[in-house]
Amino acid sequence: MTMATSIIIVGAGPAGLTTAIRCAQSGAAKVTVLESRHLSDGQEGNGSDSNTQSFMESPPTADTEERGKSFRSVFQRKNIFQLNHWVFEQLTALGVHRDNDTLQASRVGGIHLCDQYKPPDVISDGSPKERLGTRLEASFTFALPCVHDAEAIREVLRQNPAPALSNLSPERLRDDNIPFGVCNVPVQALQRSLYEVAGAKYADVIEFHFGVQELELVEDKDHWGIRYHTGDATATQLAKPDLIVLAEGSRRALAFKALTKEVLMESSPQHFLYYCLSASGTQCAGADIYFRRHYDEKLGTMLKQALVGHPATQAVVSVQIPPSIAAIHPERPSLLQDQIEALVSGACQRFHDAFPSLTSDSLLPDPETPITVFKVQETHLKRYAARNVIAIGDCARTGHFNSALGAAFALVSDVNAVGALVDAVVSREQGEQQISVEEAFVAFDAALRHTTQVFHDHDLTWFYERF
Numbered sequence: 001m002t003m004a005t006s007i008i009i010v011g012a013g014p015a016g017l018t019t020a021i022r023c024a025q026s027g028a029a030k031v032t033v034l035e036s037r038h039l040s041d042g043q044e045g046n047g048s049d050s051n052t053q054s055f056m057e058s059p060p061t062a063d064t065e066e067r068g069k070s071f072r073s074v075f076q077r078k079n080i081f082q083l084n085h086w087v088f089e090q091l092t093a094l095g096v097h098r099d100n101d102t103l104q105a106s107r108v109g110g111i112h113l114c115d116q117y118k119p120p121d122v123i124s125d126g127s128p129k130e131r132l133g134t135r136l137e138a139s140f141t142f143a144l145p146c147v148h149d150a151e152a153i154r155e156v157l158r159q160n161p162a163p164a165l166s167n168l169s170p171e172r173l174r175d176d177n178i179p180f181g182v183c184n185v186p187v188q189a190l191q192r193s194l195y196e197v198a199g200a201k202y203a204d205v206i207e208f209h210f211g212v213q214e215l216e217l218v219e220d221k222d223h224w225g226i227r228y229h230t231g232d233a234t235a236t237q238l239a240k241p242d243l244i245v246l247a248e249g250s251r252r253a254l255a256f257k258a259l260t261k262e263v264l265m266e267s268s269p270q271h272f273l274y275y276c277l278s279a280s281g282t283q284c285a286g287a288d289i290y291f292r293r294h295y296d297e298k299l300g301t302m303l304k305q306a307l308v309g310h311p312a313t314q315a316v317v318s319v320q321i322p323p324s325i326a327a328i329h330p331e332r333p334s335l336l337q338d339q340i341e342a343l344v345s346g347a348c349q350r351f352h353d354a355f356p357s358l359t360s361d362s363l364l365p366d367p368e369t370p371i372t373v374f375k376v377q378e379t380h381l382k383r384y385a386a387r388n389v390i391a392i393g394d395c396a397r398t399g400h401f402n403s404a405l406g407a408a409f410a411l412v413s414d415v416n417a418v419g420a421l422v423d424a425v426v427s428r429e430q431g432e433q434q435i436s437v438e439e440a441f442v443a444f445d446a447a448l449r450h451t452t453q454v455f456h457d458h459d460l461t462w463f464y465e466r467f
């Protein structure tokens with residue numbers, strides 16, 4: 001890298017956008033973000049491909065064609081997640097202030113589902129498996145004071161001081177995830193905030209290209225270059241940046257080319273159903289997150305459920321598909337419609353039993369929204385850095401969505417690691433630091449490896465006990 005360090009980031013997901021701002025802060029001369037999706041209003045990219053998902057889209061809604069399908073297997077990630085308190089610290093450090101209107105608007109307004117909260121001392125069996133449900137339920141109640149009461153966070157930190165954010169270990173981040181979680185942050189709100197800050201504060205450094213097509217890596221001696229179309233067929237670009245950050249999510253198309261074709265699987269796959277509950281009554285389940293687990297006697301298997309309240313009108317529920325059913329087709333469980341209905345109605349009944357205060361119509365699956373099936377698995381790349389290419393976020397590793405840690409590790413641990421890499425090289429160029437470029441890349445790889453280990457150890461302990 002040179003003092004005029006140029007960096008290309010592939011993917012404008014949470015990890016890519018946060019990295020872009022961090023790199024701009026490091027003093028990189030030029031940061032280019034390439035995103036295959038279009039901006040919703042067509043401000044950039046050619047906007048002509050109506051099949052391409054939009055970057056600023058609303059939460060996914062039912063495709064009319066999908067509704068008629070008996071095997072509903074198109075997984076659309078629901079755009080809401082729980083963010084670790086440390087993510088907000090990171091956002092604050094990067095100038096995406098925690099009181100940013102977009103994020104603020106997404107915060108939790110009230111508690112509807114805390115009926116089931118049991119303090120840890122009423123649990124007789126101390127095993128992690130048995131405590132799982134309660135622990136996650138506790139997160140639900142603990143999270144809320146943190147949203148509204150910064151004093152509560154300060155008090156916990158006073159008792160258990162944390163290191164500087166830039167030195168925060170993945171272990172500490174993991175341990176603080178539950179008590180310091182902020183529920184119900186739409187992914188798109190986070191992306192919008194990051195994008196706005198990147199545009200407003202670093203417009204002269206960060207350049208965005210949306211709707212990028214046919215992006216490919218090109219080998220160039222000991223470096224990788226990158227070629228892409230910006231939509232106009234004649235406008236092929238070829239760049240030879242100092243650093244390419246792959247934040248392309250779990251598809252990993254470019255990572256397979258530059259880093260490794262080998263993805264290591266740490267767990268057997270689990271399959272889940274997503275469906276929406278209608279919430280027409282005032283007692284809707286919205287605006288909160290809630291996890292449950294239970295042993296299904298009939299199926300003879302442990303199932304887990306996460307209930308995430310949508311801030312508007314609907315609640316999103318996920319139910320684990322028993323392995324015996326999922327195993328029928330490992331890549332795409334071919335569930336019969338009546339099996340889906342049985343799983344959903346069983347889950348509805350259990351929620352109804354758990355939350356008698358909810359109106360029964362709020363516990364019916366929304367007939368307008370397709371039930372989607374998705375696969376969850378602990379996976380990671382064999383290596384995270386090679387030549388001038390590195391991988392972060394879901395491209396580097398995937399974990400279990402119930403841990404609510406993926407984005408936290410990406411935005412805090414991974415972005416810190418990229419920041420340290422870029423800082424080290426920039427300051428070396430300025431004669432302030434002795435670390436070599438090679439050492440900086442090795443340190444980056446080691447940091448990512450460590451984070452993956454902590455992430456997967458956690459998930460394998462908590463979410464894969466039966467399978």
Ligand SMILES: Cc1cc2nc3c(=O)[nH]c(=O)nc-3n(C[C@H](O)[C@H](O)[C@H](O)COP(=O)(O)OP(=O)(O)OC[C@H]3O[C@@H](n4cnc5c(N)ncnc54)[C@H](O)[C@@H]3O)c2cc1C
Nearest residue numbers: 011013014015036081082249393394401404405406407408
């Ligand atoms: C159901 C579910 C619930 C979750 N809940 C939580 C939670 O509560 N808390 C938490 O911390 N984490 C959670 N996670 C994990 C979290 O969502 C991910 O870890 C995080 O979004 C990863 O961000 P990313 O930027 O790495 O990848 P992504 O969000 O996948 O972004 C990748 C981006 O790259 C773009 N892209 C892909 N290929 C290319 C290409 N070739 N060229 C250009 N652009 C490309 C994509 O369009 C996309 O915009 C959850 C995950 C799931 C699936």
